[in-house]
Amino acid sequence: MAWIWLEAALPLGIIAGMLCVMGNAQYFIHKAYHGRPKHIGNDMWDVAMERRDKQLFENLSSSD
DSSP: THHHHHHHHHHHHHHHHHHHHHHHHHHHHHHHSSSOOOTTTTTTHHHHHHHHHHHHHHHHHHOO
16 A cells, blocks of 8 residues: 555656656757747847847957
8 A cells, every 4th residue: 555656656657757768858959049048038138138139249250
């Protein structure tokens, strides 16, 4: 009777493990494709600043 909790814990552990595997797969695929980790909570301001920074770096490198 003491091992009944194992019947529920084993499937829950498998489900939790598969969720971790799927999350890590998404992280590594995104990092391999884009070359950097995904920025969480990226809003319009962050996108505009990334565009501005990219343009500044391009102008800086072309002036050399």
